[in-house]
Each structure stands twice: as structure tokens, then as C-alpha cells.
Amino acid sequence: MKLNNKLKVILFTIAMLPVHFMAQSSSEDVLKGLKKSEKPVRQFDGESIPIYLSGGKRVQGMEMMEAIQSGNYTPEQYEDENGNVKAILFRKLTEKEIADNKEDARKEMAEKKVEIKPAKDFSVTDIHGKSYNLKDLKGKIVVLNFWFTKCKPCLIEIPELNKLVDKYSQKDVVFLGITFDNKKVLQNFLPKKEFKYHIIPNAKSTISKYQISSYPTHIVIDKNSNIVFSSNGLDPDTVTKIDYNIDKLIH
Structure with a gap:
């Protein structure tokens, strides 16, 4: 189970980005009308495409990097009817998925x-x-x-x-x-x-x-x-x- 492999492509790119803090917003609002994308997750910066934790909090900068580094999340993209990625959700991994990643x-x-x-x-x-x-x-x-x-x-x-x-x-x-x-x-x-x-x-x-x-x-x-x-x-x-x-x- 290589859930974290998709993150490795983007980690170095975002590593030195400036830190920004955004007001909390609801992931349900931004995901409304969108569907889960099957496209591979590529580079993202947390700004051009909003990133949310499962609970609805938008994250950027240092907070985004901490979420990635924790190994507790996997990114899932959501796109509109035209196939344009509009949001990324950091889904919380289960304990088994986390353990499997470490074993992998x-x-x-x-x-x-x-x-x-x-x-x-x-x-x-x-x-x-x-x-x-x-x-x-x-x-x-x-x-x-x-x-x-x-x-x-x-x-x-x-x-x-x-x-x-x-x-x-x-x-x-x-x-x-x-x-x-x-x-x-x-x-x-x-x-x-x-x-x-x-x-x-x-x-x-x-x-x-x-x-x-x-x-x-x-x-x-x-x-x-x-x-x-x-x-x-x-x-x-x-x-x-x-x-x-x-x-x-x-x-």
C-alpha cells in the first residue's frame, strides 16, 4: 500500500514556500458539485488549489507541510464537470494504512x-x-x-x-x-x-x-x-x- 508515494513528488517543491494562515472554511462547501478525481496527484502549493483537512479546515504553508510530514494523510483531488481540479482533500488515514505505509x-x-x-x-x-x-x-x-x-x-x-x-x-x-x-x-x-x-x-x-x-x-x-x-x-x-x-x- 503506497499511499504516501504520491506525496513524494510534491514535497520538495513546497518545502520552502512562505507560510500563510487562512481562516477556517468548510470542505463541504468547496466540494459541493465536485467529484473525486482519478487523475494522479501532482505538484500543489496550497494556494492555487485549496487544500482541506477532513474536518473542513483549509491548510497552507507550514501547516500543510506538517500534515504531509506526519504521514497521517493522503491527498485526494476533486474536479468539476470539465475535469478541472478545484480542491484537494487530505483524507485521514486509518491506523492500519499508516502501519502499512511504514512497513512498505x-x-x-x-x-x-x-x-x-x-x-x-x-x-x-x-x-x-x-x-x-x-x-x-x-x-x-x-x-x-x-x-x-x-x-x-x-x-x-x-x-x-x-x-x-x-x-x-x-x-x-x-x-x-x-x-x-x-x-x-x-x-x-x-x-x-x-x-x-x-x-x-x-x-x-x-x-x-x-x-x-x-x-x-x-x-x-x-x-x-x-x-x-x-x-x-x-x-x-x-x-x-x-x-x-x-x-x-x-x-
Whole structure:
């Protein structure tokens, strides 16, 4: 059951859109006279075509991205008599559908041929003054998240990433949040939004070394300092895939 696959096409496109907040409206009103479309869901921005949650609330910007990232919804298009798409409804998935999606993501990872390549060495220091060198981390699993404080998709992911840190807190897994933001910016940000990764400020050299051009980017490095997984952009399956790879490396 690949309900979330239709979302992956549009996630990166909407990731950096400005945030807008709209007054609540009824989905019943906007869907009146429309029929469910069989056309594949393509790119949408939440503005040119209105998007509603099942309860009738219109969503855009950050709220729309949060709904997508949650993995709890699937988009359904509604069109007029001429076949023009006029509205999109985010239908709430059942618990079984959500569980099936996560299992599908894990199966996809299990079937995917992994291209292993050596990770580039790095030496960084977190905001508390603790140093991390990839050579010294050999024998541990290293999970990198390239992000920054003004990146809306990056912020949406943080609560789920924190759950990964908690889950593997007793294992040899090191989570590093690498950003070009300086220490002062981070000291103002982190008290308002907890991020349990070890936060690495002023890391432009490491970002350049790994040729990061889009955010967020995630990389999982095995105990032999090889990259076994990487992804970029906003994707409902990202955390599930990171989790799968960590678990596989542990066992």
C-alpha cells in the first residue's frame, strides 16, 4: 500500500514556500458539485488549489507541510464537470494504512540495492565544546542531519528525529545536527525548540565537504565509516528509513 508515494513528488517543491494562515472554511462547501478525481496527484502549493483537512479546515504553508510530514494523510483531488481540479482533500488515514505505509517503506529499503561509499572524514565541535572526529567514531553508527534554523522542513522533522535519539540512547549511535548557523543563533533557538542531536555550529567546511545543496539532508554512516543511506528534502518516510538502517546496522 503506497499511499504516501504520491506525496513524494510534491514535497520538495513546497518545502520552502512562505507560510500563510487562512481562516477556517468548510470542505463541504468547496466540494459541493465536485467529484473525486482519478487523475494522479501532482505538484500543489496550497494556494492555487485549496487544500482541506477532513474536518473542513483549509491548510497552507507550514501547516500543510506538517500534515504531509506526519504521514497521517493522503491527498485526494476533486474536479468539476470539465475535469478541472478545484480542491484537494487530505483524507485521514486509518491506523492500519499508516502501519502499512511504514512497513512498505521498510520493505522498500530491504529490497533496495545499497551503494556503499566511504564517508568523508570530518572533525567538528558541538555547541557545548565536545569534539567529534569520524576516525575516532569508528565502531559506532553515525547519523548526520544537515539543517538550519530557518529551514521550515528541517523544523518539522525535529520531533520525530528526537524520538530516534531516545530510542537508541543506550546503543552506540551518535547523532550530529550539522548547520552553518552560528552558536549565538542556536543558543537563541534551542531553548524554544528542543533538538536532541549533538548540534554542530559554524560547520560550513563539513557542509561543503559533503556537497550539501538541499535541506534537510540525512546520512547514516556504518561502524566502518561507510555511508549506507542518504536522503534529502521533506519525505514522510525519512525517519522510518533512518530507523530501519540504524536497526539493521545494530543487528
